[in-house]
Amino acid sequence: MKNAVIGNNKQKANLIVLGAVPRLLYLLQQETSSTELRTECAVVLGSLAMGTENNVKSLLDCHIIPALLQGLLSPDLKFIEACLRCLRTIFTSPVTPEELLYTGPDHQTILFNHGAVQNIAHLLVSTSYKVRMQALKCFSVLAFENPQVSMTLVNVLVDGELLPQIFVKMLQRDKPIEMQLTSAKCLTYMCRAGAIRTDDNCIVLKTLPCLVRMCSKERLLEERVEGAETLAYLIETDVELQRIASITDHLIAMLADYFKYPSSVSAITDIKRLDHDLKHAHELRQAAFKLYASLGANDEDIRKKIIETENMMDRIVNGLSESSIKVRLAAVRCLHSLSRSVQQLRTSFQDHAVWKPLMKVLQNAPDEILVVASSTLCNLLLEFSPSKEPILESGAVELLCSLTQSENLALRVNGIWALMNMAFQAEQKIKSDILRGLSTEQLFQLLSDSDVNVLMKTLGLLRNLLSTRPHIDHIMSSHGKQIMQAVTLILEGEHNIEVKEQTLCILANIADGTTAKELIMTNDDILQKIKYYMSHSNAKLQLAAMFCISNLVWNEEEGSQERQDKLRDMGIVDILHKLSQSSDPNLCDKAKTALQQYLA
Secondary structure (H helix, E strand, O other), X not given: OHHHHOOOHHHHHHHHHOOHXXXXXXXXXXXXXXXXXXXXXXXXXXXXXXXOHHHHHHHHHOOHHHHHHHHOOOOOHHHHHHHHHHHXXXXXXXXXXXXXXXXXXXXXXXXXXXXXXXXXXXXXXXXXXXXXXXXXXXXXXXXXXXXXXXXXXXXXXXOOEEHHHHHHHHOOOOOOHHHHHHHXXXXXXXXXXXOOOOOOHHHHHHHHHHHHHOOOOOOXXXXXXXXXXXXXXXXXXXXXXXHHHHOOOOHHHHHHHHHOOOOOHHXXXXXXXXXXXXXXXXXXXXXXXXXXXXXXXXXXXXXXXXXOOOOHHHHHHHHOOOOOHHHHHHHHHHHHHHOOOHHHHHOHHHHOOOHHHHHHHHHOOOXXXXXXXXXXXXXXXXXXXXXXXXXXXXXXXXXXXXXXXXXXXXXXXXXXHHHHHHHOOOOHHXXXXXXXXXXXXXXXXXXXXXXXXXXXXXXXXXXXXXXXXXXHHHHHHHHXXXXXXXXXXXXXXXXXXXXXXXHHHHHHHHHOOOOOHHHHHOOHHHHHHHHHHHOOOOHHHHHHHHHHHHHHHOOOOOOHHHHHHHHHHOOHHHHHXXXXXXXXXXXXXXXXXXXXXXXX
16 A cells, blocks of 8 residues: 555545555554554555645545654654654644644643653754654744743853844854754744843844845845734834834835735746745735834834835735735734825825725724724824824724724724724714714723723713814703713723723813803712812813813803802812812812812
């Protein structure tokens, strides 16, 4: 059998159809089978796995994985090796479900607790290149997003040298590219997990330049993809590294080349090469978008450089409608990063009508794309963004209101955040549309959300809706009762200072209305709460409560005398006198201003 199937896919398929796999697995697992027989069975199964993807599926359907893993417990090395070879072949196949491989943080910890670090470390100085490479790869997988493993690796000694020093040696230009890339990954992952500082020389002078080198034209397409993605991860959260990378080896211009594959067909005589280019074209674009997103995350000058790179905005816009979901996600990420720039929102984003493809992406995308796309929309809806008007006209209110009902927390936050930006200094019609789209029930659902971020953004939305007098009076005349109820609940609940401050600011806005302020004056419960917060230990809450009082006692408005008298009877004036002696200049000023209203 073994000799018949080696290198012959047709024979492999025949044997599988004839039912050889269950029989081979049976013999492999029989305690009574000789070790030699079990080894031969594993070799044949490994050869079958080398065939087509359908072969691998057939093997998986027969539950080959548990049988082979069980085989690893045998004392016989030859048998173990045959099982491992077969497992490796199966796991490198794209049809094998990833869940069969344990790749979560729990598994990193299990390996760590069973001495993986100590057992693998000495292999880094093996005389065999293959062994050194596999050890390196193991460390990169163990360290990824794992502070516990990374913190340990920093202090591991091998032959008197610390691991990071060994990794740095493996980064040098005279080492094979695969080794340079993998050791750069190890150092990157350790840095991101907090085990190596971002300003450490081994990152700034060794790892970062090595990864930039991997992005150059001289490298193979696969290497350029891996280099760019690793570099994007390394610099993602660190401004200084973003700045250094942006001026290393003309990286920003170098990445523009990633969009030029496949090269024009006339230049490609070799059909295999075209196939290879096509396969990697998606990955290259995805990697470039990711790296541009990281580079432009914080620095205005870098964003400007990126946008001025040839046809950049067109490339992003095209990326938003690509068939590959990974490219779409990376393009949206890149757009999000660039949308943090006030300058670009006013210029490039407007010239290229970026909002159109973005709204299209938001129509029916998976959650991971929706989260980034809706974050971008939040920026495009800021009051100074020229895209705000056309976005409103294209049905954004409805879309955003539906996001606030999502199970996904990030989408709820972004939906409400975008509505909050939309309502800022908006005209009455937009505010009414938002309230209609949200419905009072949904608004209260959001105000009782367990996540503080959702709550803060919802309060921010309410505060923006309740600004300018006619709007305040209009909204309070139709929703006053429910809004007052919500405010009461929040001020009574167990909430942090920021939440209560925002709620008191909403009350101050209501107190600024002409008719709306009566809803506060006729609500003794709310008045008592405002009085309580005037004497609170936190100055921010005191100040917010004072804004409410100032707006209620302002004497140029109708009915101010009655309001002043009622508040005096409640003891508010006494508190104002006390606060006018406060050491906090803001409180002191605010109290004096309010007292002047009584004297006028």
